[in-house]
Amino acid sequence: MRRPLFLYVFLFYWHFLNALFTVEAPQSLCVVERGNNVTMECTFPVNGKLEFRNLSVSWEKKDESKQVYELHKGEEDFKNQHSDFRGRIKLLKENLNLGQSLLQITDVKLRDAGVYRCVIVYGGADYKTIHLKVKAPYRIINQGVVSTGRNEWKLTCHSEGYPEAEVIWRNKNYEDLTHKANTRSETASDQLYRVTSTLTIKSGIDEIFYCIFWNKELQENTTAILHIADSTDGILQTESRRFVGAALIATAFVGSVLLFLLCIRKGLQVILTGCKRTVDNPASTRIYLP
Structure with missing residues (x-):
């Protein structure tokens, strides 16, 4: 220039x-x-x-x-x-x-x-x-908790910032779990770093884990709290609601069929009764309905 x-x-x-x-x-x-x-x-x-x-x-x-x-x-x-x-x-x-x-x-x-x-x-x-x-602080941390079965969970934290951040994992007792995590980064738009860290761990329900993005150059950190909740009750409740709903639909259908059959039967009885009255009184040409 x-x-x-x-x-x-x-x-x-x-x-x-x-x-x-x-x-x-x-x-x-x-x-x-x-x-x-x-x-x-x-x-x-x-x-x-x-x-x-x-x-x-x-x-x-x-x-x-x-x-x-x-x-x-x-x-x-x-x-x-x-x-x-x-x-x-x-x-x-x-x-x-x-x-x-x-x-x-x-x-x-x-x-x-x-x-x-x-x-x-x-x-x-x-x-x-x-x-x-x-x-460019790592202000917003997107997080996810997924069950992989047998009390094993995959915890994920994702954020963007600059410069490249270190991700630290701790449990509710603040024990360091970072060595068990897999952290990777890539360059996003405008020189930002996109950092993703995943921790796969066995844990019971109602446990808390901390995901900390540490920006050494800025001396700043941002923390996300990941909660492993009891999702079993929610699944059972959902299945229960579905079962009750299906039962109600089935009951309504059976009731409708029975009511329809009852109406047909009653109609036949009315027709037969009217014919009988006509035969008993040949002079009459009317059908008497109850």
């Missing part, structure tokens, strides 16, 4: 101008969580009303020589901006009058981590570097 001309000029004359013009960085280290926004700041002397046409500001990702933002003599210039930052960078220009160069990065990515250089040219020239650290 081609560096802006004023940056070359600045680097050449910096040792002459530095004594007259000083840029400061209130925070040399910024820490942000992946997906959030971050604002990095460097300050410079204004000495009265700011003359934008005399001001040039440049932000560069120093360790990778990527142009992040450029304001040249009061005019924004995005032609050399690296594609990693397009659409996510904003300089809060209203703060320049106060001698503050505030660079905002939205939706921070893991790849944004690194050393940034803030260069200010305004009468004099100077720069400061700011280290941006991006963290």
Whole structure:
């Protein structure tokens, strides 16, 4: 990526101008969580009303020589901006009058981590570097408990974060079971690690196990609690409900058949009775129904 001309000029004359013009960085280290926004700041002397046409500001990702933002003599210039930052960078220009160069990065990515250089040219020239650290804690742990038979259970924990986490297993007495677990990791999107750990163990019901994702670099841990519950009662209750439901359906069906047969029988009796009355009284042509 081609560096802006004023940056070359600045680097050449910096040792002459530095004594007259000083840029400061209130925070040399910024820490942000992946997906959030971050604002990095460097300050410079204004000495009265700011003359934008005399001001040039440049932000560069120093360790990778990527142009992040450029304001040249009061005019924004995005032609050399690296594609990693397009659409996510904003300089809060209203703060320049106060001698503050505030660079905002939205939706921070893991790849944004690194050393940034803030260069200010305004009468004099100077720069400061700011280290941006991006963290991605293993905040959400997906878990599963599956019976494999004969009081054996497969416990699974899965999460995504950065950097790669160590997974520790403990029982309710906090005894270490990590050596019995199988843990694997793979790279997901945006440099995240997808870590899955499985512990297969024999255990009775109503037992508790702890799955701990330990992020050594961030000195953070996230814990999931896996509970082996008595699922036998639930199965029996389900089967019992199904049996009762089937019995009720069968009973209703048999009852309907019996009722139908009873109605047919009663109807036949009515017809036969009517015919008998007609024979007994030949003069009558009516069928008498009860």
